[in-house]
Amino acid sequence: MTHKRIAIFGSTGSIGTQALDVIAANPDLFSASILTAQSNDELLIKQALQFKPLVVVIGDEKKYQGVKDALAATNTKVLAGEKALEEAAAMDDYDMMLAAIVGYAGLKPTMQAVQKGKAIGLANKETLVVAGDIVMETALKNKVPVIPVDSEHSAIFQCLVGEGRNKIEKVILTASGGPFLGKKPNFLVNVKRDHALQHPNWSMGAKITIDSATLMNKGLEMIEAKWLFNLEPEQIQVMIHPQSIIHSMVQFEDGSIKAQMGLPDMKLPIQYAMAFPQRIANNFPRYDFKKPNTLTFEEPDIKTFRNLALAMDALNRGGNMPCVLNAANEIAVYAFLRNRIGFLDMTEVVEQTMQKIPFIQKPTLEEYFDSDGEARSFAASLIHM
Numbered sequence: 001m002t003h004k005r006i007a008i009f010g011s012t013g014s015i016g017t018q019a020l021d022v023i024a025a026n027p028d029l030f031s032a033s034i035l036t037a038q039s040n041d042e043l044l045i046k047q048a049l050q051f052k053p054l055v056v057v058i059g060d061e062k063k064y065q066g067v068k069d070a071l072a073a074t075n076t077k078v079l080a081g082e083k084a085l086e087e088a089a090a091m092d093d094y095d096m097m098l099a100a101i102v103g104y105a106g107l108k109p110t111m112q113a114v115q116k117g118k119a120i121g122l123a124n125k126e127t128l129v130v131a132g133d134i135v136m137e138t139a140l141k142n143k144v145p146v147i148p149v150d151s152e153h154s155a156i157f158q159c160l161v162g163e164g165r166n167k168i169e170k171v172i173l174t175a176s177g178g179p180f181l182g183k184k185p186n187f188l189v190n191v192k193r194d195h196a197l198q199h200p201n202w203s204m205g206a207k208i209t210i211d212s213a214t215l216m217n218k219g220l221e222m223i224e225a226k227w228l229f230n231l232e233p234e235q236i237q238v239m240i241h242p243q244s245i246i247h248s249m250v251q252f253e254d255g256s257i258k259a260q261m262g263l264p265d266m267k268l269p270i271q272y273a274m275a276f277p278q279r280i281a282n283n284f285p286r287y288d289f290k291k292p293n294t295l296t297f298e299e300p301d302i303k304t305f306r307n308l309a310l311a312m313d314a315l316n317r318g319g320n321m322p323c324v325l326n327a328a329n330e331i332a333v334y335a336f337l338r339n340r341i342g343f344l345d346m347t348e349v350v351e352q353t354m355q356k357i358p359f360i361q362k363p364t365l366e367e368y369f370d371s372d373g374e375a376r377s378f379a380a381s382l383i384h385m
């Protein structure tokens, strides 16, 4: 494998730091050429001193001078602000972008990298939820591989290797069910942020952890799967699998089902995306079939976890609805994290915003940006009431 220069957008997050662990473990294969953070200047500086990237971007412009001073004796160039993310994404000095910013903020730099013809390792699912048609069309046009990092999509991608044009009957996205599996609304109504932040199987950033607790994450992943694998909504099924050992499955038109399995560890799909088409050896813990283990599957309770039903509705309606769903959800999740609204209120905010924002069947990129903005302001107005 030739050496790959990786640009980690969101290097201080859960995915970003694990991607740097993979790079540190494989210095012959990978180097970090661009690192970006929003506000965690301390960690960004530490990472820059260790990995010696060509460029770092700090989103919060107030922190620019501090980062610049700390890296003054190095060859690392320091940029700041939202626009600088796009500027960095447009640079030549990297081979693959690991898109690991959380939320809508990841869309523009990722789009820039796709336009530039750079390979994408995609963790930022919101990019495809918001504007999946345009991102994937542009990727196809520019022959840009978009390799999923999300564990379910990595599983599907791995199941599809070698299948050529063989038709997919359906994909089965597995979901752990989160910390509130089996709970009913009378319990959920009293859930507080600290409880919702305790995921049973995965340690992740705050936003996706809340999305996992509400099952919105699985809804976003259905939309992500539609765009990554060119599927119709009816070809995407969700099954709760609390053990998180089967990461997802593909059923082909002959009825044969392939599954990708392993212990839950995001470093695996991260290194798979970075090294694709090769696999690289590691000493991560292995799944042991000799230990007592039961793998179980059940249907999700979408009457209780209504966020998943709303996401399915957005998936079916298409157009700007997934973008609106995503924007309202981001506002709702951050309000919940600040203890401004309750657990079930998040669903109300998303539902009312989807009813309010006008439907657009085939939005342009500008119209996606506008729908995002309108949905955010409306969702915020519901919370401030």
Ligand code: NDP
Binding pocket: 009, 010, 011, 012, 013, 014, 015, 016, 036, 037, 038, 039, 040, 041, 059, 099, 100, 101, 102, 103, 105, 123, 124, 125, 126, 149, 150, 151, 202, 203, 204, 205, 206, 207, 208, 266
């Ligand atoms: P984290 O919250 O841990 O990290 C987010 C990263 O993005 C940080 O580097 C953060 O910087 C940066 N960031 C936050 N807001 C902005 C902004 N407005 N502009 C630019 N940069 C920003 O998130 P995760 O690592 O958990 O998730 C990242 C993405 O990967 C999400 O889309 C998530 O859905 C997806 N994903 C994550 C998984 C996981 O296991 N964590 C699994 C599957 C998918 P700072 O640290 O300075 O705030």
Ligand code: MG
Binding pocket: 150, 151, 152, 221
């Ligand atoms: Mg996932």
